[in-house]
Amino acid sequence: MTTEFKVIGTKPIRPDVIDKVMGRAIFAPDIMISGLLHGKILRSPYAHARILSIDTSAAEALPGVYAVITSKDLPQTPADNAELKYSRDNFLAGEKVLYEGHPIAAVAADSIHTAEDAIKLIRINYEILTPIMDMREAMKENSPKLHENIRLKSLGQDNGRPGNISLHVQHILGDPEKGFAEADEIVDREFTTTMVHQGYLEAQSSTVLWNPDGNLTVWTTTQGAFSVQSEISRILDISLSKIRVIPTEVGGAFGSKLRIYIEPVVVLLSKFANRPVKITMTQSEVLKATGPTPGTIMRVKMGAKRNGKITSATAELYFEAGAFPGSTAGGSPRLIFTEYDIPNGQVDAFEVLVNKTHVGAYRAPGDVQVTYSMEQVVDELAQKVNMDPIDFRLINVAHEGSISISGTIHKKIGAQQVLEAVKNHPHYKSPLKEANMGRGVAFGYWPNNGRDSSCIINVNSDGSVTLVTGSVDLSGTRLTIAMQAAEVLGISVDQVKSSVGDTSSIGYTGSSGGSRTTFATGLAAIQAAKDVINQMSIRAASLLNVPVSEITFERGFFTTSTSSSAKLSFSELAGKLNQTGGPITGKGNVSPSSWGAGFACHIADVEVDPETGKVSILRYTAIQDVGKAVHPTLVEGQMQGAVVQGIGWALWEGLFYDTQGRMLNSNRLDYKIATFVDIPHIETELIEVPSPFHPFGVRGVAEPAFVPPTATIANAVADALGKRIYSLPMTPEKILRTMDVID
């Protein structure tokens, strides 16, 4: 493994920031094309209703309207393909609407105002049905069903009965009951969390140009151009080769832009209008009808001996899916308890349908919720056996070779190093004495991800290179990928022009998510850079008149093993390419099958105002095994940003509905996210335990940082109050009720 780096570990300026700061960067709503029409979607005002009829004639007759579409304009769905039907129904409702904001029809017109007028002219007759807004209600046998054809798939088997539970997954390790019998202390608690939105500020926006030859171009804000391409293909039965997706700059995503919400609708509008069409969602539409993270009910039980060793752990986890099956319920059992080496355990996870928007991914999906519950039980257990919370965690921490309850076997990880760093951190050692103040810690794990990435590098005659990947840049990855290529090529990162390609200009690349991009697309860039070096070595051999086997490339120079004076710099050779065989393009296509997991532990000091219930964050420290930090400042930014989002989730955030399923806070004033006035300076400490699956030791960093904050703050608030709150968000009202200030 390379240990001396010239580029990796430095802190160059992101190439995209000047355009973003100056307002020049092109985001999806900025796309303007001659003849552009504006689209608007008609959405359901009801959370649960049957559509009896739709009359679009008045809208179609309105001057300036070019196209009106409903679900009848979608392709016919085979009766046996329920998954496809759910997907199509979420773009344009068929027989029923299943949440407030569910799309029913769409219009393209010559102005947004005409489009808004037109959708008001669409007449719909509804049969209003009882909405199911609560998971406990949804799970009752006699509860109204969202879908008549959904039966519980419990442990992979269809139980034959219609219901609102669509999935049950179970993992067992050892003998959980025997483990509890061996425990001296047991803590058994139930927790709830609400649906939370990702909080990105840029609404979904897409522009589509449908050509008469059947080819179409899509400009959109997304985490993955190729996933948009494949989803349009799947939903509308269009060949992948006819769909070109151009990703624009992204104004925040955090998982929400892995899924699409409007693109197939815009494609159909453009097709029927025979003009380019753009739809930009409003903030209210974003909150009501994109994919937040699920609300949960979680029961967690853990037992430990007096020496601190955990003997058994069980969890029953219920995740809201929203209106359609598909949630983090399947994967979350792999995340809970995985931080620890526990010999016995069982995890059961259920997915429950309710009349809310279909959930999506949010940074470390499902992990935040399960860790919020587990880490509070861990804290209570540490108190019961009279141990320091970090010492308790160190006794049980997972190591290389530890097997989790779900079967994950840890590879080389930095979990113990992170906890030891917390124990030795000045923040953890500092006193905290005043009344109404509390300190909390929490530990978190995220597996990170690998999968498919592509990169090409073209060598320019002046020794600079252009690098293109398929990875949408959410967090500065154009730079972190360029830095890895520069390290291999032996050139300055300034010499690498790094850009994001579209689906017609670069090979398949998975979406930017799962904390995979700097790791996996970095590997593709390294492979492409090595390909460049190999091709240039042949040219160097030709120019230096030696066999290629005698050419060595080191620190930017091609040298021979036989002559110390015969050498060519990278830029010298780049200038001679057209005399030695023409241009050189290096390519990298990777699908890494192993990657390094990330662990993080956070410390928070809080103060609770006993009169108002307000929680102030006094001090916050985030410590994380980041592998080799390619760009330490960007890593710190990921850690700090994750904490800010976690503070919001812990204290204020949630999508709240009335009993009829109408969202009560579908605007940015009432949906409060953390701002600079709410947060302290967030200290960071980077622990660098190199991943064995990357030549530079890179691990994903964005999601491990998001796992601990809610549990950390919950533990700190419990320390301050001397009582625990078992639900998120911990609003002033809940704080005052816990303090017995209000009823």
Add this chain to the structure above:
Amino acid sequence: MRDLTGGQLSVELEAQTLGQLIDVLDDRYPGVRDRLCNKGQLRKDIVAIVDDKEAELGLMQPISESTEVRFLPFMGGG
């Protein structure tokens, strides 16, 4: 899959590829193939770990005499 294997957590089998291994498993424990595969491929929500690495060749992934195979739920990301 424990309901299909009668509670058994691990078994030893002979196969040369992951696809063959699932076929052998299905012969012994009917229903396993449907649980793991869809339309001739591993299901999207299942990950096969072959000797600590994700099976990047899918059902074509080679299996040798001492290979350990585990099936886990797929984890995506945000």
